[in-house]
Amino acid sequence: MPSSPTWPEVPHNACVVVPVGSFEQHGPHLPLDTDTQIATHLCVQATTNMENVVVAPPLSVTASGEHAGFPGTISIGTEAFATVIVELVRSCDWATGVILVHGHGGNLAAVQRATAILNSERRNIASWWPHIPGADAHAGHTETSLMLAINPNLVRIDKLDVGNVQPMSELQHDLHTQGVQAVSANGILGDARSATTQHGIELLTELTNNLHAFILSAYQQWSRT
Ligand SMILES: [Zn+2]
Numbered sequence: 001m002p003s004s005p006t007w008p009e010v011p012h013n014a015c016v017v018v019p020v021g022s023f024e025q026h027g028p029h030l031p032l033d034t035d036t037q038i039a040t041h042l043c044v045q046a047t048t049n050m051e052n053v054v055v056a057p058p059l060s061v062t063a064s065g066e067h068a069g070f071p072g073t074i075s076i077g078t079e080a081f082a083t084v085i086v087e088l089v090r091s092c093d094w095a096t097g098v099i100l101v102h103g104h105g106g107n108l109a110a111v112q113r114a115t116a117i118l119n120s121e122r123r124n125i126a127s128w129w130p131h132i133p134g135a136d137a138h139a140g141h142t143e144t145s146l147m148l149a150i151n152p153n154l155v156r157i158d159k160l161d162v163g164n165v166q167p168m169s170e171l172q173h174d175l176h177t178q179g180v181q182a183v184s185a186n187g188i189l190g191d192a193r194s195a196t197t198q199h200g201i202e203l204l205t206e207l208t209n210n211l212h213a214f215i216l217s218a219y220q221q222w223s224r225t
Pocket residue numbers: 026034035103104138139143
């Protein structure tokens with residue numbers, strides 16, 4: 001199916017795949033729309049040659065309150081974003097279900113809230129989150145490697161830096177109460193200096209395969225019920 005279909009080209013019983021990103025600081029070296037770039041790339045790659053899938057335009061301004069204070073960050077907050085998800089999924093009643101593909105962990109609370117409402121309405125909604133063992137949290141080795149593999153022109157190589165490398169379990173409290181600015185002056189949680197294109201390519205392959213399998217299994221499950 002073409003990437004910009006007309007309505008008669010939308011397959012019967014299609015499933016909608018939505019890249020969910022953010023527009024927030026990603027250190028001095030990565031663009032503000034990093035999460036959106038990653039989520040969109042994964043959606044397009046994972047659904048190549050998949051019939052019955054419509055890739056929606058990305059949700060690119062979401063809940064980024066923890067990055068407030070850094071110039072460039074734009075956020076609509078958890079409550080508003082939960083409403084956006086609920087209304088988006090309600091508008092897709094022509095589809096078998098909706099799969100949200102996440103590039104931004106800060107949206108978890110909004111997604112949980114929206115999912116509970118939509119489940120109670122018996123609508124089909126699923127969320128895919130990238131699981132990368134050993135990944136650093138924000139704008140560090142992991143995200144920088146992914147961006148080097150997706151579009152190296154967007155990475156400011158001369159600005160690669162180290163941020164706060166304490167484990168998330170130790171940072172969680174300060175992050176929740178005071179935001180990223182209180183724990184990392186440059187906005188990085190991790191170490192971007194060790195990022196490599198090669199590692200980014202390996203991670204992208206793994207994540208794409210994982211997402212592809214997730215979409216297939218959700219679609220099959222929804223088609224049976
Ligand atoms: Zn990110």
